[in-house]
Amino acid sequence: MLTDPIADYLTRLRNAIKAKHRVVEIPASNIKKEITKVLFDKGYIQSYKFDEVGPQGVIKIALKYNPVTKQNAIVKLQRVSKPGLRKYSGTSTLPRVLGGLGTVIISTSKGVMTDKEAKTLNVGGEVLCFVY
Numbered sequence: 001m002l003t004d005p006i007a008d009y010l011t012r013l014r015n016a017i018k019a020k021h022r023v024v025e026i027p028a029s030n031i032k033k034e035i036t037k038v039l040f041d042k043g044y045i046q047s048y049k050f051d052e053v054g055p056q057g058v059i060k061i062a063l064k065y066n067p068v069t070k071q072n073a074i075v076k077l078q079r080v081s082k083p084g085l086r087k088y089s090g091t092s093t094l095p096r097v098l099g100g101l102g103t104v105i106i107s108t109s110k111g112v113m114t115d116k117e118a119k120t121l122n123v124g125g126e127v128l129c130f131v132y
Contacts, residue, residue, distance in 0.1 A: 003083055010077045017072045028057035034112035042103050044073050078130040090124040102132030
């Protein structure tokens with residue numbers, strides 16, 4: 001039984017990146033689907049596909065690599081809010097990663113989005129993870 005499915009999602013991505021896999025399959029949930037869409041919109045992954053296999057479904061993510069250096073687009077994935085200690089931020093106190101070069105993924109009342117989108121919509125929420 002998983003107690004933190006988002007941490008499991010990020011760990012599966014990290015492990016696939018370290019093993020230089022092209023595609024990673026992750027059990028699906030609505031929050032994982034939304035995080036995947038944000039990662040795709042920001043250019044961290046090449047493509048994704050939602051398969052309705054079995055009772056839960058699967059997310060297939062094609063990882064993005066630089067063709068010359070073979071370096072992945074994702075350097076680091078870091079979980080911020082955990083089940084034992086939730087981290088919430090208002091609009092004025094949203095964290096920044098690498099001085100604004102990285103992405104903060106936030107779960108708000110208007111859906112899962114980046115820190116920049118949350119600032120433009122003037123909403124705060126739970127800080128899920130840092131990506132850069």
